[in-house]
Amino acid sequence: MKTIQFARAVSIALVILALASFQEVITVKSYGPKALLVEAPTIYFNSFVDCNMAEAWIGDTFRIFPGKYGEDPLWGNARELKFADGKNSSEAFNSKAGDFTEPVMPVNVLPTENGLHGAVWFETVYQSKTDPSGKTLYAVYHNENYPETNPYNAATGQGYKKEHWPEGIKEPGSSAAVCRIGIMKSVDGGRSWANKGIFIEDLQPRMILQKNNTSNTFAGGTGDPSAVASGNYLYLFYGEYGYPGTYTEGGYSAEKERSGQCISMARIALADLDNPVGKARRWDGKGFTAPHDGTGKPVAALQIPANQGGGPTSAPASKYYWGPSVSWNSYLNCWVMLMAKAEGPSWKGSSIYISYNKNTDLGKDANAQQWSKPVLLVDKPGHTLWYPSLQPTDSPEDIANKNTCLKLGQKARLFFKDSYGDKSDYASEFMVAFER
Numbered sequence: 001m002k003t004i005q006f007a008r009a010v011s012i013a014l015v016i017l018a019l020a021s022f023q024e025v026i027t028v029k030s031y032g033p034k035a036l037l038v039e040a041p042t043i044y045f046n047s048f049v050d051c052n053m054a055e056a057w058i059g060d061t062f063r064i065f066p067g068k069y070g071e072d073p074l075w076g077n078a079r080e081l082k083f084a085d086g087k088n089s090s091e092a093f094n095s096k097a098g099d100f101t102e103p104v105m106p107v108n109v110l111p112t113e114n115g116l117h118g119a120v121w122f123e124t125v126y127q128s129k130t131d132p133s134g135k136t137l138y139a140v141y142h143n144e145n146y147p148e149t150n151p152y153n154a155a156t157g158q159g160y161k162k163e164h165w166p167e168g169i170k171e172p173g174s175s176a177a178v179c180r181i182g183i184m185k186s187v188d189g190g191r192s193w194a195n196k197g198i199f200i201e202d203l204q205p206r207m208i209l210q211k212n213n214t215s216n217t218f219a220g221g222t223g224d225p226s227a228v229a230s231g232n233y234l235y236l237f238y239g240e241y242g243y244p245g246t247y248t249e250g251g252y253s254a255e256k257e258r259s260g261q262c263i264s265m266a267r268i269a270l271a272d273l274d275n276p277v278g279k280a281r282r283w284d285g286k287g288f289t290a291p292h293d294g295t296g297k298p299v300a301a302l303q304i305p306a307n308q309g310g311g312p313t314s315a316p317a318s319k320y321y322w323g324p325s326v327s328w329n330s331y332l333n334c335w336v337m338l339m340a341k342a343e344g345p346s347w348k349g350s351s352i353y354i355s356y357n358k359n360t361d362l363g364k365d366a367n368a369q370q371w372s373k374p375v376l377l378v379d380k381p382g383h384t385l386w387y388p389s390l391q392p393t394d395s396p397e398d399i400a401n402k403n404t405c406l407k408l409g410q411k412a413r414l415f416f417k418d419s420y421g422d423k424s425d426y427a428s429e430f431m432v433a434f435e436r
Contacts, residue, residue, distance in 0.1 A: 033332050033356055034435040035377060037414070042429050043090075046097045048080040049417060049426035051121035051142055052226055052325050053389050055092075057402040058134050058189040061085045062092045065139065065190060066426075070119035071108045073148050074170050074177070078119055081105065083190055088394035089413070093428070104192035106184070111151050116195045118145035120182070124227040124406070125190070126234055126273070135189040138273045140227045140236070143198065144177040152204055160204055164249070166213035166314070169346045176216070178207065179223025181238060183276045199276035200266050200292045202242035212252045213314040216346045217241070222264075224323045224387075228335070228406055230362040233267040236280065237324040237337070240264040241313050244295050257312035260295065262320040263302040263339065265368055283369065301371045302339070302355065309343075316345035321353060321374060325389040330401070331410040332434050334358040337371065338388040340416075351379040352388040352416060378430075380418065388416040390432060410434050 047066050054065040062085065069081035082100035086092030109115035120141040128136035145160070152159040160178055168174040180201040184193040200222050207220040220242035227236045243252075244260025265283045272279040281288040282296030290296040304310030304319045311318030321339040329336050335357040343349040353374035359367035378385065390412040392403035403409060415428045 032358070032436070033334065033336075035354055036433040036435060037377065038431045038433060040413070040429065040431045042427055043093055043413070043415075045093060045415075045426040046095060047082060047084070047100050049387065051224070052123040052323070052387055053391065053405055053415065054122040054125040054139060055089075055404050056125045056127045056134070056137055056190070057404065060087070062087070062089050062404075063190055064092045065122045065125060068119055068121050069105050070116065071149055072119045072144065073146055074168055074174055081120070081122065088399050089392045090394040093391070093413075093415075101191075103186075103190060106193065106195040108149075111149055117150040118143050118177075120184075122184075123225050126227060126229060126270075131187075135187060137186045137190055138196075138234075139184045139186070139190075139193065140225055140234075141182050141184055142223045142225060143180045143182050144223070145180070146175045146177055148175070150178075157203055160207065160219070164209040164211075166208070166210050166219050167216055169216050176213070176219040177221075178202070178219050179221035179239075179241065181222050181225050181236065183273055185274065196274065197277040199268060199278070199280045200236065200238070200282070202240075203293055205246045206242035206244075206295075208241075208243050208247055208252075208257065208312075208314045209249065212249060212254075214345075215314050215316045215318070217313055220247075226324050226326045226337075228326050228328060228362075229270065230360075232270055233363060234270055234273065235362050235368060236266045236268070237326050238264055238266070239313075239322045239324075240296070240298055254312050254315060255306065257314060258303075258306065258310060258318070258320075261298060261303075261313050262322050263324050264296055264298040266292070266296065267363075267368075288368075299369055299371055301369070301373055302337075313342070317343075319343050319349075322347065323387055325387070325405065327390055327406050327408050329408050329434060331408075332356070332436060333360070335362075336390065336408075336434075338377070338390060339374065340386055340388060341374075347386065348384050350381050350383050350385055352377045352385055378414075378416070380420075382420065384419040386417040386419065387426075388414065391415055391428070393431075 067081035068078040084095035122139040124140040126138045147160040147162040166176040168176040182198040183196040218241040225238040268280040280292040282290035284290040285297040309319040323340045362368040392398040
């Protein structure tokens with residue numbers, strides 16, 4: 001049996017080690033549900049992944065949409081957003097590199113024009129319930145821009161100013177990106193896409209600039225989303241990286257910045273997905289009433305307190321949860337969220353956490369905010385773990401129910417990106433079995 005590299009420190013006393021059926025099993029217990037982590041044959045994904053895995057069933061075909069598309073002055077233009085098919089999730093995830101197909105995507109416009117600026121990653125695909133063919137899809141995308149690709153326009157307030165811009169992840173002198181979240185639509189099952197626009201973002205006054213931003217992450221913005229439908233709304237879980245107010249160098253407060261970050265929520269009516277610009281509303285502490293480009297409140301249970309190392313995302317030593325992946329679990333009858341934990345610059349962190357929300361209706365009262373305290377699921381010291389997600393198995397039940405990463409049953413595959421040394425694999429080493 002291969003060795004599983006988990007931290008066995010006192011700080012993870014909730015992780016109980018046991019052997020069962022010649023497999024190593026770890027029990028992660030929260031307020032009620034349990035997640036049993038079981039070693040499984042490793043699946044190595046054969047295409048580029050740097051985000052949540054978006055997917056949908058198109059008839060009897062399981063289709064996945066990994067990758068990145070568009071202009072990026074830091075890393076170079078990308079044509080890696082592709083899709084692959086299978087009769088079940090295992091077939092799709094085991095696709096060879098040559099089995100992926102590049103969809104028709106909208107073109108990037110010039111910096112001074114209206115349209116698609118910067119690179120995009122599909123993070124969630126919502127499948128319209130009004131189209132019986134299943135081919136009408138809405139992709140929630142993470143979008144990254146720089147002052148070079150989206151320069152500031154004083155007339156509209158859109159775009160970014162180059163002055164005092166913080167450094168990015170790649171090298172000294174590189175620019176930090178700004179993330180935004182938008183919608184694309186397909187009516188042919190994901191073979192071609194039309195851009196519907198940005199529906200949640202932070203504007204220039206909320207960018208955190210030098211000398212206060214030294215983390216080599218984002219200048220600000222909203223990104224790394226996961227979205228689920230509940231009632232008549234699409235609920236968005238995302239990382240908030242902007243300043244909760246107007247940023248000035250002299251008036252900057254690290255504690256104020258921390259108080260407005262990181263995993264936050266917004267929602268948009270399903271009826272508005274065809275025309276989403278300006279329609280989303282953020283959680284403001286009492287309801288979903290803050291504007292799409294306003295200041296909301298993060299999910300309090302998913303913030304790390306300052307006395308436990310929690311801090312602003314612009315500081316290199318801060319700890320915070322980010323990159324949520326949310327699913328409805330029909331066996332547990334609750335929502336499940338996975339997240340990574342940053343503990344150093346450039347989102348470095350070796351662990352993945354899990355949280356639960358037992359409220360079926362996310363629109364009632366403060367139900368959407370009632371998440372359990374995150375509990376450690378995986379730790380691989382020395383590695384950097386990104387973008388965890390739970391994926392359906394190829395069991396008859398999962399296939400019959402057409403489960404995806406948004407809807408799962410008692411068992412699921414755990415995927416995450418694992419960066420170590422000069423390797424960076426998106427892979428699955430474990431199954432997760434839930435217990436009530």
